[in-house]
Amino acid sequence: xxxPADLEKRFAEREGQLLNDLFDFLRxxxxxxxxxxxxxxxxxxxxxxxxxxxxxxxxxxxxxxxHPVVLAExxxxxxxxxxxxxxxxxxxxxxxxNLWTTPAxxxxxxxxxxxxxxxxxDKGQLFAHVAALEVFLEVRGTLPVNIIVLAEGExxxxxxxxxxxxxxxxxxLACEGVVISDSSMFAPGIPSILSSLRGLAYFQIDVRGPxxxxxxxxxxxxxxxxxxALARILATMHDANGKIMxxxxxxxxxxxxxxxxxxxxxxxxxxxxxxQEVGASSLGGEPQFTVLEKLxxxxxxxxxxxLSGYTGEGAKTVLPGVSMAKVxxxxxxxxxPAKIEALMKAHVAKVAPKGVAVTVxxxxxxxxxxxxxxxxxxEAAKRALHAAFGRNPEVTGEGGSIPVVGDFERILxxxxxxxxxxxxxxxxxxxxxxxxxxxxxxxxxxxxxxxEELGAKR
Amino acid sequence: xxxPADLEKRFAEREGQLLNDLFDFLRxxxxxxxxxxxxxxxxxxxxxxxxxxxxxxxxxxxxxxxHPVVLAExxxxxxxxxxxxxxxxxxxxxxxxNLWTTPAxxxxxxxxxxxxxxxxxDKGQLFAHVAALEVFLEVRGTLPVNIIVLAEGExxxxxxxxxxxxxxxxxxLACEGVVISDSSMFAPGIPSILSSLRGLAYFQIDVRGPxxxxxxxxxxxxxxxxxxALARILATMHDANGKIMxxxxxxxxxxxxxxxxxxxxxxxxxxxxxxQEVGASSLGGEPQFTVLEKLxxxxxxxxxxxLSGYTGEGAKTVLPGVSMAKVxxxxxxxxxPAKIEALMKAHVAKVAPKGVAVTVxxxxxxxxxxxxxxxxxxEAAKRALHAAFGRNPEVTGEGGSIPVVGDFERILxxxxxxxxxxxxxxxxxxxxxxxxxxxxxxxxxxxxxxxEELGAKR
Numbered sequence: 001x002x003x004p005a006d007l008e009k010r011f012a013e014r015e016g017q018l019l020n021d022l023f024d025f026l027r028x029x030x031x032x033x034x035x036x037x038x039x040x041x042x043x044x045x046x047x048x049x050x051x052x053x054x055x056x057x058x059x060x061x062x063x064x065x066x067h068p069v070v071l072a073e074x075x076x077x078x079x080x081x082x083x084x085x086x087x088x089x090x091x092x093x094x095x096x097x098n099l100w101t102t103p104a105x106x107x108x109x110x111x112x113x114x115x116x117x118x119x120x121x122d123k124g125q126l127f128a129h130v131a132a133l134e135v136f137l138e139v140r141g142t143l144p145v146n147i148i149v150l151a152e153g154e155x156x157x158x159x160x161x162x163x164x165x166x167x168x169x170x171x172x173l174a175c176e177g178v179v180i181s182d183s184s185m186f187a188p189g190i191p192s193i194l195s196s197l198r199g200l201a202y203f204q205i206d207v208r209g210p211x212x213x214x215x216x217x218x219x220x221x222x223x224x225x226x227x228x229a230l231a232r233i234l235a236t237m238h239d240a241n242g243k244i245m246x247x248x249x250x251x252x253x254x255x256x257x258x259x260x261x262x263x264x265x266x267x268x269x270x271x272x273x274x275x276q277e278v279g280a281s282s283l284g285g286e287p288q289f290t291v292l293e294k295l296x297x298x299x300x301x302x303x304x305x306x307l308s309g310y311t312g313e314g315a316k317t318v319l320p321g322v323s324m325a326k327v328x329x330x331x332x333x334x335x336x337p338a339k340i341e342a343l344m345k346a347h348v349a350k351v352a353p354k355g356v357a358v359t360v361x362x363x364x365x366x367x368x369x370x371x372x373x374x375x376x377x378x379e380a381a382k383r384a385l386h387a388a389f390g391r392n393p394e395v396t397g398e399g400g401s402i403p404v405v406g407d408f409e410r411i412l413x414x415x416x417x418x419x420x421x422x423x424x425x426x427x428x429x430x431x432x433x434x435x436x437x438x439x440x441x442x443x444x445x446x447x448x449x450x451x452e453e454l455g456a457k458r
Numbered sequence: 459x460x461x462p463a464d465l466e467k468r469f470a471e472r473e474g475q476l477l478n479d480l481f482d483f484l485r486x487x488x489x490x491x492x493x494x495x496x497x498x499x500x501x502x503x504x505x506x507x508x509x510x511x512x513x514x515x516x517x518x519x520x521x522x523x524x525h526p527v528v529l530a531e532x533x534x535x536x537x538x539x540x541x542x543x544x545x546x547x548x549x550x551x552x553x554x555x556n557l558w559t560t561p562a563x564x565x566x567x568x569x570x571x572x573x574x575x576x577x578x579x580d581k582g583q584l585f586a587h588v589a590a591l592e593v594f595l596e597v598r599g600t601l602p603v604n605i606i607v608l609a610e611g612e613x614x615x616x617x618x619x620x621x622x623x624x625x626x627x628x629x630x631l632a633c634e635g636v637v638i639s640d641s642s643m644f645a646p647g648i649p650s651i652l653s654s655l656r657g658l659a660y661f662q663i664d665v666r667g668p669x670x671x672x673x674x675x676x677x678x679x680x681x682x683x684x685x686x687a688l689a690r691i692l693a694t695m696h697d698a699n700g701k702i703m704x705x706x707x708x709x710x711x712x713x714x715x716x717x718x719x720x721x722x723x724x725x726x727x728x729x730x731x732x733x734q735e736v737g738a739s740s741l742g743g744e745p746q747f748t749v750l751e752k753l754x755x756x757x758x759x760x761x762x763x764x765l766s767g768y769t770g771e772g773a774k775t776v777l778p779g780v781s782m783a784k785v786x787x788x789x790x791x792x793x794x795p796a797k798i799e800a801l802m803k804a805h806v807a808k809v810a811p812k813g814v815a816v817t818v819x820x821x822x823x824x825x826x827x828x829x830x831x832x833x834x835x836x837e838a839a840k841r842a843l844h845a846a847f848g849r850n851p852e853v854t855g856e857g858g859s860i861p862v863v864g865d866f867e868r869i870l871x872x873x874x875x876x877x878x879x880x881x882x883x884x885x886x887x888x889x890x891x892x893x894x895x896x897x898x899x900x901x902x903x904x905x906x907x908x909x910e911e912l913g914a915k916r
């Protein structure tokens with residue numbers, strides 16, 4: 001299996017310029033979590049809108065209560081099936097800035113890696129679809145299937161307005177299947193189809209003690225310290241082996257089928273290599289599970305941020321008035337974010353020391369997901385990935401969350417294909433995020449071939 | 459007992475203008491902990507230098523490896539004893555800025571309170587000495603005793619260069635006693651002499667896990683989280699009753715004499731009023747001790763600051779690469795900072811989880827102190843405080859640390875009088891720091907009368 005020659009020729013001619021176009025997209029700091037970047041986020045939506053308009057798509061930038069959805073439609077393949085491509089044009093905050101080798105919003109290629117915030121998550125992968133469709137239209141003047149591209153601007157802040165949007169436009173978004181590239185391949189050269197995602201329940205825990213910061217000498221010893229209280233609360237969340245000690249936390253965990261676990265254990269995965277890539281002195285988590293099982297099949301409870309008192313240079317003898325932790329749980333089927341929220345709140349209320357007021361706020365959540373990988377969409381994807389990468393794809397899991405996957409499946413009643421082109425160690429959500437230039441180029445080809453295959457099916 | 463009439467008349471005439479002069483001193487953001495304020499800190503030293511020069515003192519701004527010492531000498535009282543006044547012209551960092559009602563470096567009087575960073579700790583109290591000496595010289599043309607004023611600029615960062623300075627200038631600083639106003643009165647209207655101070659051992663704990671921040675979905679569950687590890691370390695430092703669980707921590711604690719504890723229990727102290735002032739829902743610490751015993755006679759282990767991962771608005775699903783806590787212990791006689799450092803390091807090494815690298819850095823320390831309150835300096839102070847405030851002073855303890863007190867006693871071999879004019883709730887080291895304007899005015903008078911009494915003794 002190979003990419004059709006006419007498409008391959010054009011990709012070879014245009015791939016350098018398409019990469020340059022991606023640079024322009026990446027330079028826009030569309031940080032959806034930060035209101036001071038609202039104009040930038042709007043600019044990224046407009047950039048996409050204009051690109052699709054130029055390609056001959058019918059485009060609409062649809063307002064939501066948050067950042068807009070860019071909806072681009074090409075429906076000229078009479079009688080052919082319709083597929084929906086989903087991606088997001090917003091990115092994670094770039095902080096801590098000082099840990100970036102080159103600035104987060106100045107795309108730079110080093111050693112075949114394109115470094116920029118959003119390079120792999122998800123602007124680069126979304127743009128691979130844009131570019132694949134553009135090249136297809138240039139070469140053939142038409143597309144083999146009808147295409148809806150739905151690009152949102154709130155994936156990094158919980159996609160709160162997306163499910164209502166899909167619900168509202170259910171008729172318009174009717175299709176045979178959804179294609180998403182917002183995940184990673186198992187390893188370089190190993191194309192992958194993702195079969196499971198973890199869900200998320202993200203909390204902020206605020207601890208208030210004295211009405212203001214106090215002098216730790218004049219008051220220390222008689223006042224409950226909110227930072228120490230927070231530490232004591234957080235320390236109750238696991239036992240020494242990494243098991244989560246929140247009552248009822250594991251009640252709804254549905255074990256993965258033994259065959260799936262077997263498949264995971266057969267993947268060429270070197271835990272020591274993973275440890276080195278992570279850069280930790282040793283790995284953690286429950287010892288009875290392999291790393292891939294921990295990442296793909298087990299829920300977590302992690303601290304994402306801590307803040308209290310004086311954190312600058314030198315010493316300040318302050319007894320802080322408040323402390324804050326961001327804490328999030330990754331969920332696996334059939335855990336429900338709303339139930340985990342209730343369990344977390346009950347747990348914190350149970351363990352919170354006297355003398356402080358503790359509040360737990362659920363910032364956002366998303367359900368876990370599993371696919372069964374059957375039907376024409378998955379068959380076409382396997383062939384397209386083989387054509388672009390020269391080998392059969394592996395079926396993998398993923399520890400991260402794309403809450404909208406379950407929403408598409410539930411609301412539109414169609415299968416969702418997760419065909420991602422990231423790589424392990426790509427630093428999504430961290431400084432020095434990168435995407436493999438080779439994967440960007442092969443990804444475009446795989447996407448074009450996927451639509452070719454899907455068109456041939458009719 | 460009253461203030462001599464000639465001095466009283468002049469204080470009454472000049473007190474408003476002297477308060478204005480203090481405003482100028484407070485406007486200088488002499489934050490010794492922050493290198494970006496080095497020029498301001500130097501400016502505060504120059505302000506003092508110029509004031510003393512104008513008063514006819516021989517002044518020298520003496521460089522140290524850090525911020526300079528301003529040494530002002532008036533030695534024209536032939537045959538009279540010499541006393542040394544110590545104070546500091548540096549201040550705590552003003553953060554968090556948003557919690558100040560009016561800006562930290564724009565002095566403002568509301569309800570008889572002068573609000574500004576440094577108002578009470580210690581510029582306002584140091585300036586009360588400057589003003590008392592200035593008025594004395596204006597009225598009498600001379601001073602009843604020889605005076606050395608030593609004002610340092612590193613009290614808020616541990617006074618590391620002061621003990622060596624005193625040691626080096628031991629001959630020049632020879633005196634009958636040291637007078638310090640850098641503490642609080644027991645309550646409004648109750649002048650106080652401080653008989654004990656806690657010491658300090660201040661640490662920074664740094665936890666390093668993965669080489670960089672990671673995506674909490676893609677990596678969470680298989681990597682030890684440095685923020686969670688830090689919480690688990692901190693949570694081992696106390697038991698549920700507030701007892702410190704660091705091995706050997708209490709070994710060197712010398713119980714206070716029963717008579718001193720009895721005196722503390724007789725002081726008019728309302729624990730419920732203290733709780734309301736603090737603004738906490740209930741108080742904390744070891745239940746078998748009264749609040750004053752906890753503050754004055756018991757050591758502590760407090761978190762002064764926490765920082766890890768994402769702390770901004772909204773949610774970021776990061777598994778942090780590092781976490782940091784500032785942790786400090788208040789010490790009581792005969793605990794030694796160096797020994798506590800060793801115990802803290804041993805404890806953290808013992809409890810630190812695998813998979814992270816933990817370092818404990820001792821940022822600075824100071825020994826605890828107790829005085830016996832006998833001799834002419836203390837007798838004169840009792841009379842002077844009665845003259846200014848109309849009642850006998852109480853003997854109190856203090857939970858804070860002034861490490862240099864022990865240094866003066868040890869190196870110069872003379873008693874140290876701690877006669878402070880702060881008040882409970884003054885927010886030293888916190889936003890909205892204030893000093894009572896009444897205490898500033900009465901404090902100047904008490905200081906002037908103290909020197910009058912000490913001169914009459916010869």
